Amino acid sequence: MNFKKVTVAGSGVLGSQIAYQTAFKGFQVTVYDINDEALAKAKERIEQLKPHYQRDLGASQADTDEAYNRLAFNSDLSQAVADADLVIEAIPEVVNIKTDFYTQLGNVAPAKTIFATNSSTLLPSQFADSTGRPERFLALHFANEIWRNNTAEIMRHPGTDEAVFQDVIAFAKAIGMVALPLQKEQPGYILNSLLVPLLEAAQKLLVREIADPETIDKTWMVGTGAPLGPFAILDVVGLNTAYNIGLAKAQATGDEEFKKAAELLKNEYIDKGKLGRATKQGFYTYPNPSYAHPDFLKP
Numbered sequence: 561m562n563f564k565k566v567t568v569a570g571s572g573v574l575g576s577q578i579a580y581q582t583a584f585k586g587f588q589v590t591v592y593d594i595n596d597e598a599l600a601k602a603k604e605r606i607e608q609l610k611p612h613y614q615r616d617l618g619a620s621q622a623d624t625d626e627a628y629n630r631l632a633f634n635s636d637l638s639q640a641v642a643d644a645d646l647v648i649e650a651i652p653e654v655v656n657i658k659t660d661f662y663t664q665l666g667n668v669a670p671a672k673t674i675f676a677t678n679s680s681t682l683l684p685s686q687f688a689d690s691t692g693r694p695e696r697f698l699a700l701h702f703a704n705e706i707w708r709n710n711t712a713e714i715m716r717h718p719g720t721d722e723a724v725f726q727d728v729i730a731f732a733k734a735i736g737m738v739a740l741p742l743q744k745e746q747p748g749y750i751l752n753s754l755l756v757p758l759l760e761a762a763q764k765l766l767v768r769e770i771a772d773p774e775t776i777d778k779t780w781m782v783g784t785g786a787p788l789g790p791f792a793i794l795d796v797v798g799l800n801t802a803y804n805i806g807l808a809k810a811q812a813t814g815d816e817e818f819k820k821a822a823e824l825l826k827n828e829y830i831d832k833g834k835l836g837r838a839t840k841q842g843f844y845t846y847p848n849p850s851y852a853h854p855d856f857l858k859p
């Protein structure tokens with residue numbers, strides 16, 4: 561892996577974090593977005609990341625300033641990718657927007673440039689042809705709050721070149737991620753392929769009135785040694801997100817239990833301002849949720 565220059569396309573929630581983390585680890589990063597207004601927002605977002613790096617990673621003010629100074633901002637795509645070794649795409653999760661973007665990018669990027677998508681739900685093979693360089697394209701998927709939730713799922717599609725796959729794995733490690741290679745395409749990658757069924761099963765136990773959230777979480781925690789149960793995880797994800805996912809699933813499958821679970825989240829929690837850990841109220845009350853109490857797991 562000989563990457564020096566990285567361009568991050570899309571500077572929203574994830575793009576700003578990816579750009580800053582990459583710069584924090586010493587790379588020259590160009591941030592690209594559709595216009596200067598979007599880039600101004602990105603600058604604010606990235607400024608707000610500094611205290612997190614100081615608090616969570618023990619970085620000094622100088623470290624965080626130096627990382628910021630390795631960032632350049634550009635709303636002209638050809639200029640933004642002119643000498644890029646790698647472009648990481650974090651633009652909206654909309655098929656047409658991504659397809660158009662890859663068509664344009666394929667036309668203006670140098671032949672050496674590798675493209676990686678941070679898409680959460682779309683597969684790289686959907687866009688491989690529009691890139692014009694399918695062998696230099698794959699998925700590189702990060703988690704929100706990348707500096708501490710430092711997973712990088714690297715997923716190849718059938719046409720990805722082996723050397724490109726290995727280079728991106730090495731790059732992910734170089735920016736402080738735990739690199740998790742996926743040898744084949746898998747919707748939801750590894751993490752969500754495991755997590756989503758667990759969270760859905762927990763919600764179904766609740767709507768069937770089998771047990772309350774604390775009992776369900778306690779079962780999982782005692783039975784597997786996990787530090788959090790599914791309802792504590794839902795509080796971290798945020799109940800609005802869980803509601804939107806549940807509602808979409810209910811509509812797609814016609815499954816009445818998904819619908820009931822979504823309604824329960826809305827009526828009992830979201831409408832009462834209980835959105836999860838961010839609002840200090842969800843299935844648990846924070847900062848001292850009952851599952852963290854020393855007696856919670858005792859006989």
Ligand code: NAD
Pocket residue numbers: 569570571572573574575592593594598649650651652653657661678679680681701702703704
């Ligand atoms: P976001 O809406 O916060 O940001 C999207 C950014 O893309 C905005 O700054 C927007 O101006 C910009 N944009 C729109 N069209 C563009 C274009 N044609 N070219 C360049 N930039 C363009 O979105 P997000 O939450 O950061 O998600 C971005 C991607 O990352 C999605 O594919 C999403 O699935 C994925 N992702 C998100 C999360 C998350 O927790 N938010 C986690 C992992 C992966």
